[in-house]
Amino acid sequence: MLKIALAQIEIIPGRPDINTRAMLTQIDQARQQQSQIIIFPEMSIPGYFLGDTWEQLTFLKDCEAYGQQIIAASSDICIIFGNIAVDWNKVNDDGRIRKYNACFVAYQGRLLGNDNFPYPFRIKTLQPNYREFEDTRHFYSLRKLAIELGLTINQLLQPVTIKIDNQKLNLGCLLCEDGWSDDYAVKPITALQQNGPVDLFVNISSSPYTIGKNNKRNRIFSAQAKSVNAPLVYVNNIGIQNNGKTVYTFDGCSTVYNHKGDIIEYCPSFSPALTCTDLHLTMDNVTCSSTLIPNDDRSIRTIFQSIAYGTKSFLNLIGIKKVVIGSSGGIDSAVSAALYAKILGPENVLLVNMPSIFNSKTTQDLSAKLAKNLGCLYTIIPIQQVVDDTIQQLSNSPIINQKNGEKQTLVISPFVIENIQARDRSSRVLSGVAAAFGAGFTCNANKSEMTVGYSTLYGDLGGFFAALSDLWKYQIYELARFLNDEIYKKEVIPQEIIDLVPSAELSFDQSVDEGKGDPIIYPYHDYLFKAFMEHWNRRTPEDILLWYEEGVLEEKLGCQSGLVATLFPTTQEFISDLERWWKLYTGMGVAKRIQAPPVLAISRRAYGFDHREAQNGFYFTMNYQLIKERLLHE
C-alpha cells in the first residue's frame, strides 16, 4: 500500500517562480496528509509552451535553481516532477545547449535514478511533433541520446528504484507522449517493464484538451496498465498555454488506473486538485477500490466548459476585465455575448450595435432584445454617416501622377463599400470604444468563416481573441441552445436569432427579411470544410470529387443524405462550388488567418499554430483534373 498525491496544479507557462511556490504549497499539504509520494505534471516548473524562450540560457539556469528548491523539499516525501534538464557539456542538434524534457524523482533531498542511467532524471522518449507540439525543436530525445551513447533505447529505458518506508519500489517514469506509443516503433512502457519489473508507472503530462482526447486516453492507458499488470498514475496540469496564434486549455483529469486497467481515481476537469490515493501495489486487494467511468469529453457540455475556462483564463492572462462586443443580432455575436456575460458578469460586457442602411429592423431589435435578456451594457453607434463621408472623401481626392501631372479619381464599388462598413465597425468604432472603456473587443468568427476567409481584415476578423473560431457553425447553434437550456436556463439568446438566416447584412443582397444571407450553406459546407481541415488525412478536391463520383460523398463527409443533389442539380454546379471554396481556403483564407487574432483550440486541428499553412495559393492535382474531365464529359 502506498499513499500517493496527484498534484493537478495550474501551471503558468514561463513563470518558474509562481509554479515553484504553488508546488511547495502542494508538497506541504501532501505531507500533512501523510502522502509518501507526490506527483506533479510534465514541465511543472517552467511550463510547456514557451516558444523560443528555451534559447535563453538565463531562463534555463533559473529553472534549474527553482528545481533545486523542490528537491530540497523532498526530505520526507518523494517528489516526482517535470522540469527542463540541461547538460551544460553537450549540445543539441542545432548547436545550442543540450536540453531534455525530463522527469525528476527526488527523495531525502537528492535526485534518484543515476545508478542505472547517465543522468539523475528520466528523459522523454517519444517527442510529439504534430499539431501544436514541437518538442523536437528544443529537446533532445532519448532516441538521439541512445545513438550518441552507442546504446539501444531499451538499454536506457530503466526504472528508478526508490526505497520508501523499507519498501523497495521500481518506478516506471513516462512523460506524456511516452504513453501514446501506438504509432511509434519504440514502446517505452514495454521496455521499462522488461527492465523492471516495474511496481508503479507514472505518466507526468502536460496535455491540452481536445474533443475526444480523454476517451481515447482512457482506452489506451487502461489497456497499457492491464497489459503490463501494474498500476499507472497519470497526472496532467490545468491552465492555459499558447503558441501565439493558438490557445490551448489543459483539462487535468488526472487518473489512476489499477493493475486491471480500471479507473480508480479521476480528478475533475479544469479544476485544481490534490488527490491523495491509497494504491495497492500487489494484485491482492485491487478489488476493494470501486471503479469509475468518466464522462464523454465530446459532449457540448465539455466543449462549453473548455471554452469558458479557456476564455476566462486568457482574459486573466492578458489582464482584460471588460469586453466590447459588436452585436449584429446574428447568432455568432449572440453566443459570444452570452459566453462573456457568463464569464465576466453582464455589467462588464458592452454590446455595441452599429447599424448602416443595410441592417434590418429585425436584427436591430434582436440585438436589443439579447442585451436586455443578458442585462449587459448596450449602446447603438450608427456607422452610415462616416461610411458615406469616407466614400465621398475617397471619391473626391484627386490622385496626381507626379511625373506628368495627370489626374484621376477613385470609383468606390459596392463590394468595396461592404468592406468599408466592416472595417468602420471594428477599427473605428469597436477599437475606439474598447480603448476608451478600458476593454478588449472580441472576434466572433466561427470556424466555417475562418476556413474560407469570409470576413474582412481589420473588420470582423479583428479583436483580441477568437473564442469561437474552432467551432463549426452547427456547433455554434448547439452552443446557443446549450447556453439557453443548461447555463442560463432561460432564453437569453432569442429563439429568433437561432432561427434567422445567417447574414452579414453588408448589402441589400444579404437582406435577412427576404431570407437572403451568407454564401456559405452551412449544413453542407461545414462538413466539406471539416474534411479539408479535420480529417486524419486531409481531404482535397480530388478526394471529394471521387466520393461524389462514387456516390458516397454525404456518407464520407457526415452531412445529411440527399443534400448534395438538392444543392447542386448539376455536376458543373457541384464542381464550381467545390473549386470556389478550395481556392478561398488555400488562398485568401490563409492571407486573412495570418493576421487573425489568437484562436481558442478545441478540435483536433485548430487554425493558427496547430494547422501550419503557407500562402501558396490553390492547387488541383493531376488526378483531380482527370476525374473532373471524366465527370463533365460523361
Next chain:
Amino acid sequence: MLKIALAQIEIIPGRPDINTRAMLTQIDQARQQQSQIIIFPEMSIPGYFLGDTWEQLTFLKDCEAYGQQIIAASSDICIIFGNIAVDWNKVNDDGRIRKYNACFVAYQGRLLGNDNFPYPFRIKTLQPNYREFEDTRHFYSLRKLAIELGLTINQLLQPVTIKIDNQKLNLGCLLCEDGWSDDYAVKPITALQQNGPVDLFVNISSSPYTIGKNNKRNRIFSAQAKSVNAPLVYVNNIGIQNNGKTVYTFDGCSTVYNHKGDIIEYCPSFSPALTCTDLHLTMDNVTCSSTLIPNDDRSIRTIFQSIAYGTKSFLNLIGIKKVVIGSSGGIDSAVSAALYAKILGPENVLLVNMPSIFNSKTTQDLSAKLAKNLGCLYTIIPIQQVVDDTIQQLSNSPIINQKNGEKQTLVISPFVIENIQARDRSSRVLSGVAAAFGAGFTCNANKSEMTVGYSTLYGDLGGFFAALSDLWKYQIYELARFLNDEIYKKEVIPQEIIDLVPSAELSFDQSVDEGKGDPIIYPYHDYLFKAFMEHWNRRTPEDILLWYEEGVLEEKLGCQSGLVATLFPTTQEFISDLERWWKLYTGMGVAKRIQAPPVLAISRRAYGFDHREAQNGFYFTMNYQLIKERLLHE
C-alpha cells in the same frame, strides 16, 4: 572528366505541375549541351515550405506521379532531383503515412541505389528543426530508420553507384542540412566517404537567404570537400517560399568545390541558371580550373537584392501589381516608397499623405517632395474631420445598463486619440483606397518597432506585407542611402528625411520641428533589441544587467561606446528603461505580432514563424532580481 549541369531553378512551392514542366525543359537543355548529369535542388518537385499540405494523400500521390515523369526523362542523362518519397506500407511517428525528404538518382529510365539501401532513393539524415525549419514534423529521418531497421546510421549511409559512358561513379548524395553537420553527432559526409570511396558529392539544397549564410556555407563546404578529397556540387533553388507569417527568399548561389575545396563555379544569386561544368574526378587536372571568390553576402547590396527580389516575388505570388503606401514624410515610408517604385514602376505606386492637426508642414512637404522625386502617384487625404467626428460620436453615445437603466458615456483620452488616428489612416483610408485602386497597402514597420510593438493594430501595423520588418532602424537608414547612391543614383529620398528625428506625429509631444519624436532611442535600442532577438543565446535582462554591472555592455551589444552613460545618468534610469522595453517585447509586442502581416526574413531570426513565441507576459529571473538589488543598493 564529367559534364555536369547545375539546374538552379525557381521552385514554386505546392506546384508540382509547374516545377516538373520547368525541370523537363532544363533536362532538354542540359541534354543539348551534352551534360551527363543534371542536378536539381532539394524538393524540386513539391517545394519545401508547404505547411501541413504533406498530410494530403492526394498531394503525395501527385508528387510521385510527377516524379515518374522526371524518371522517364532520364533515358540518356542522369537526373538527380529532390522529391517527397512515400513508403505506403509504413507510418511516421504521428501515425500518418511514412514520408521522406529524398534525393533521387534516375538514369536510363529507372531509379538507382537500391542495391545497397532499402529504397531506390536517398534519405535526408540530418533534419533541421530550428528557425523556420520543421523537417521533423513531416519527414522520417535516416536516424529513425536506422533504429527501426536495427542498423547503424553508418551502415545506411551508402553511396549510389552509377555507370555513365563506361565510367563507374560513386555518388555521395547529401540533402541540405546533411552538409551542415558541425553540431550533430552524425557526420554524413564522413560516413559516405568511408563506405565509398565517393567520387563526387552532391548536396541538393533548398536553403533560404540569411545575412552571412553563404560566407559560412563556403567556409564549411570548402573544408568538407578538402577533407574528403573529393569534389562537391551544391545546388540550391531560387524563388520565395513562406510559412504564412514569414517569407523567405532562396538565393541560389549554387557552387562547385573541387578536391582542394576551391570554388570553381558560382551561380548568380536570385537568378535562374543552368550552369554546365566540366568536372575532373581525379586530382590530376584540378589546377586547370581557376578559382573564384564570392561576394560578401552581408553587404547592404545583397540585403537590398534579397528584399527587392523577395518583395517582387511576393507581389507576383499574390497577384498584386499596384501598391498604396501611407506616406508620412518619415524614413520608413520613404524607403518603402523607393523600394516599391523600383520594383513596380512609380506609376503603380500611390503615396497617400494623411495629415491630422499633429502633422507638421515639414513632413507634409517632405512627403510631397519624395513623391515628386520618385514620380509616383500622389494624393492627400486629411483625417482630422473623421477623427473629430469619431471622438464626438463615441463621447456622445449613451451606454445603457440593461439591468438597471443606468447611463454612462465614454471619455476619450489623448492616448486613445493617438490610436484612433493611426487606425483611421490604415483601416479607413488606406484599406479603402487600396481596394478601390485595385492594390494592396504596405506595412512599413521596421524591426525595432516590431520588437516592442511600437505601432497600432489595424493602424500602421496593417498591410498585406511587411517588406522592411526584419531591418533594424540603422539598416533602414543604410538602405535609404544605398537606394539614393546606388540604385537611383540621385537623391530620391530627400536628405532631410534621413536627417529628421523619427516620429509618429500622433500628438504635439511628438513634434518633429521641436526635435521630439519616438521613445525608442535607436542607436542604443536597436542593439539592445538585437541582443534579445538575434544573439545565438537569446539575451534577457539578466545578461544585460550583468554586462552593465561589469562595464562591458556596449562592447557586448555592439553599440557606440559611451552611449549608455549619456542616455542613462543613473542605474535606476537604466533599469527602468530595460524593464520597460522587455515588458513590451514579451507582452504587448507579442500580441501585436500575432496579428501582424507576413514579414520578409533576411536576418538569422525574423518575426513570425522563425521566432516562436507565446503570449505569456514578461518574466524576470531570480538572478536578475539579485543583480538589480545589488546595483540599486550599492
